[in-house]
Amino acid sequence: MLSRRNFLGTATALAGAAAITGRAQAASIPEAPTMEKVTMQPPLHPTSGPDYNPVVTLNGWTLPWRMNGDWKEFHLVAEPVEREFAEGMKAHLWGYNGQSPGPTIETVEGDKVRIFVTNKLPEHTTVHWHGVILPAGMDGVGGLSQPHIPPGKTFVYEFEMKHSGTFMYHPHSDEMVQMAMGMMGMIVVHPRDKSFRPVDRDFVFIMSSYDIDPGTYLPKVTEMTNFNMWAWNSRVFPGIDPLAVRLGDRVRVRMGNLTMTNHPIHLHGHNFAVSCTDGGWVPESAQWPEVTSDIPVGAIRAFDFTADNPGDWAFHCHKSHHTMNSMGHDVRNLIGVNKKDLAKVLGKLAPDAMVMGTTGGAMGEMEMPMPDNTLPMMTGSGQFGPIEMGGMFTVMKIREGLARDDYKDPGPYDFPKGTVAYEVEAPQSTAPRQVNDKTKAKPAAPQEMKGINMKGMKGMKGM
């Protein structure tokens, strides 16, 4: 799963060096582990320092550390990476330790952390520890609180994690480009007291958006609104792993938003309460129930709930374009146009294209040939057919009897008999409806709405 080889190797070397001089130990830098897989990695249980119940990063991983005296030492390498958004589409991004977003940094309240940051980007960078209360000189704002880290150089950040909670890290140096290129990650600081609002399953992800033209690999860094990839941990549905949950588990989902718009995140089948923001824990007395939590730009929300309702539950952003993958934004509405008419046009313009959109957007299971390196606008399928979703969408799968650290996809839900919506025997087109006089009186039947007729061209037709 991660290459510990270098990491451990260096640790051994360090031990040798420490025997000769104490200074060398402080000065030497731990190797940075790297990750290649894009699937959700199992939680990383602490082997040293205070114990805690680790988080699981959606389609991501947690950065291993080493203890050096009382210091927890991490090593982030800022570097170009290749990230697969879902099968069939790869993007050339910038990230940390082989992935974008970078690995989750997990610590415990009161930990002294030393984070080495090596810059392998072609330009300078810094890391800002978003939401962490720390000395000004460690805040990572290039120019303001520290010099930018030049390419090829390593800087070190040292501070104490004074507060537990959920935070983010991202550059504060050529921020627009570097964040648009995918440089970001999550920080989870566990309470020192394990009994403080504990949960059984703790999920974390960061939201980001990209504009990647079909057939290209680099996001457009100047885009402000028209993104076509709305991603959780730089993955889009169906590339986002399901959230497997044992029935009855206490579940927490921590979400950071580094897109340029807010995201109303909606979980089906349960109500939940926001338990934490990047400002700290919400007192239990102040929490109110929700099924959708709006997450502002540059903010964090974590919500807690008890998974008491088994099944496959949609979990998604409620902005419907954010649950779509790449699509054009300047496409005319073809609803109401006869399919045959359209087929006639398309047969001449694009013999291989299929007719769609005349009754709505539903594309069902049609497999369209597509440009290189792009994803169908809506996709994914469930046991009843196409799910017709993309982007910020996944499924919370609540099942009985999962093991504690079992986050594997448990497969489709086995619905108890008689609990699925079903078709009833009803004669078509006679659905009883109240007759509305107003609509009846409306004169504008579609046929009477005049478009431009072809009068002007009739004379030329015979030619």
Add this chain to the structure above:
Amino acid sequence: MSDTHHIRRRTPARRGSRPAAAAVLLSSLFLSGCATFSPDAGMGVVAGVAGETIKKDVISIKTQDDALRADGAVKSLLRRSLTVDSAVQVALLSNRGLQAAYNELALAETDLVADTLPPNPTFSISRISGSGAVEIERQIVGDILALATLPFRSEIARQRFQKVQLRAAEETLRLAADVRRAYYRAVAANELVGLLTDAKSTAESTAQLAGKLGETGSLNKLDQAREQVFYAETTADLATIRQEATSSRERLIRLLGLWDGDVAIKLPQRLPVLPRRPLSLPGIEVDAVTHRIDLQIARIELGALAKSLDLTQASRFVTMIDVAGIDRKTRDPEGPPFRERGFDVQFQIPIYDGGEVRVRQAAETYNQSFNLLTEKAVNVRSEARNAFRVYRSTYDIAGHYQREVLPLRKIISDEMQLRFGSMQVDVFALLTEARQRIAALRAAIEAKRDFWLAQSELQTAVNGGGRGESQPENRSSTTAQASGGGGH
């Protein structure tokens, strides 16, 4: 002969046998120079040129049989779709203008035969009588000089005839070149008509779609008009191209010399594909200078002039001699009738101009012709070079369209279809793309037409039969055509 002055002198008939000997001598002279009518009326050269340079048969239609044969050949050629070769062949067999040129040739042969015959002798009898005396004088007058210069003159006449023959051959080549040009234009117009017919039907259905979208409320009047204007423009374009196709077809029919029932010629829908590689003609200038018929004609002209200059110098001092054999009978009333025999020679001596004027005239005419020939040769070389360069560049341009522009357009078209399929672009974006593709296809057809025209010009530049500088065709550019397409 009428302008010669006779100076008569009576000489004794001592050497009565002399005129007979001279007659024998002269007759042997002129018999050698005498031409007869050729069985093919001089068509051999024309047929040779046509066969060698354009590999076609020519025929001078003189009899009912000829006409039937030509007609049969034309009919069988017209049964199939015309190629450029069959079109040229049909024209050579049935263009009446060309037949008229061949008639001209036959007429020229009559001149040749006339010029190679010795001058007819003049017979005269005079009888003078009075007061019982009668004098009867019989004369045979022959133009000895004309007879003496007969070989020269017949040679000149032969060369003149050769020139006329080459002129007829040139006419043949010119007709062939005209047919080729008209053929390529007509076929290119056909291909464009095909392209624009497709374009129109595409534009028509998208215009209808735009109308439907207006009805469903998806497209405002502005956008509907924008989508429909392509249909309107394509319709106009198609009408123009159809008219061009009809005109160019009629021009071809005129050149083919077709009448009534035969005008239903079948033309292919597309121009032939480009040759795999262009000709490389390093010796094109030499070829042109050797083959060009107009140059050959000019050379013959010069040769003839040179001959006639020699002739002029030879006859510088004695321009015209009449020899008359005289046989005179005189009967005097006083005496018995007696007979006198003798001959009479008359000649003109150019004592005033010493023949110098005519010599100068001949010399300057010769020099003029020589210079004109040289100029023509210079032009021919230049024309050949230019025709070859035009041929190469039109090949490269047409090839560029085939190898670069059209494949790129195909990629764009495919990618746009993919983008449409994955809902990246609107259906009307496909139309915009289609417009650009049509413009590119159109430019490609025109480039191919220009190549075939240039290839035809190249043949003309080497063999002759051209009409001087040809105007370059207007080619519609892709970008110009496609602009204003998708501005919505």
